Amino acid sequence: MPKSVRYETRYVGFIDILGFKELIKQSARGGKGPQSLESIFNAMSLDFSGISADYARQSGTGADALDLRVNTFSDFVVISCRDTPEGLDMLCFAVWCVARDWLSKGYLSRGGIAKGSVIHEGGKEGKPGLVFGPAFIDAYLLEQEVAEYPRVVLSKDVRQDVRHWQVNGGGAIEAVKKLVARCEDGPMCIDLFAHLRRNGFSFLGLDHRLEAGQFAQTLHTHLEQGSDVPRWHRKTRWLIEQFNEAVTRTAYADLTIQPHGF
Numbered sequence: 001m002p003k004s005v006r007y008e009t010r011y012v013g014f015i016d017i018l019g020f021k022e023l024i025k026q027s028a029r030g031g032k033g034p035q036s037l038e039s040i041f042n043a044m045s046l047d048f049s050g051i052s053a054d055y056a057r058q059s060g061t062g063a064d065a066l067d068l069r070v071n072t073f074s075d076f077v078v079i080s081c082r083d084t085p086e087g088l089d090m091l092c093f094a095v096w097c098v099a100r101d102w103l104s105k106g107y108l109s110r111g112g113i114a115k116g117s118v119i120h121e122g123g124k125e126g127k128p129g130l131v132f133g134p135a136f137i138d139a140y141l142l143e144q145e146v147a148e149y150p151r152v153v154l155s156k157d158v159r160q161d162v163r164h165w166q167v168n169g170g171g172a173i174e175a176v177k178k179l180v181a182r183c184e185d186g187p188m189c190i191d192l193f194a195h196l197r198r199n200g201f202s203f204l205g206l207d208h209r210l211e212a213g214q215f216a217q218t219l220h221t222h223l224e225q226g227s228d229v230p231r232w233h234r235k236t237r238w239l240i241e242q243f244n245e246a247v248t249r250t251a252y253a254d255l256t257i258q259p260h261g262f
Helices: 020-028 037-044 048-059 085-104 134-147 156-168 175-179 209-225 230-247
Strands: 008-017 069-073 076-082 109-121 130-132 152-154 180-182 188-190
Touching (some): 008 020, 008 085, 008 134, 020 037, 048 085, 069 109, 076 085, 076 109, 085 109, 085 156, 085 175, 085 209, 109 156, 134 152, 152 156, 156 175, 156 188
Antiparallel strands (some): 008 076, 069 076, 109 130, 152 188, 180 188
8 A cells, every 4th residue: 555545634525316226217218307317417417617616716715725526426426625614615515516406407315524534536537536434434324324304414523613614714605604504303404495595695696596496396296206105205395395494585485385285
């Protein structure tokens, strides 16, 4: 083993698409819409260079200070950033962008964000990507054992850092202030609809009606598809309640999914 190989302390995000096995089966049978091979391929072909550039432009933070690394495999994406306030801010922003993009395309997602030791090398120059270590395992277990609903939850260490920065820190975007919230059942998570509840974020543009409509359509579809599977129905209903609460008294209030839809 090369002497230079050692763990780094980084923020690590793990996020995957729910129900992916069934989506793949449907795609092999010529599925349509989100169940089509083309749609799944496009959903997993995320442009992280665009996400990173957008954040860097708005925050004035150089790419080297963020050190964004990404690996995609099957139904999940692993993202990591430096163990700095800017790195955590970037990671929260990137995870939020991924979850929004997938929801707008018809997919529900779930994940975790942890902090700790990890080896993470993004694929480049013909070499495969590589990721392993305690922080990766912690992020994965958060998704498996804590998140439960379609959301991305934060580990205890990350929650402590978020609380500290929400009080003392401040960047141009301040994603941890805008995008992280406490859930009623305990965990702290990424607020998927944070921009809608504020009638848009100025750094993204203020008109999100098309995206909000796509969210509503996805939620309607999943509610109908899961009507005979109580476990799936419960998870979708939870996300619908988050959506309805976010858009109430905003410019998107007319998109609220009515109770009779349940």
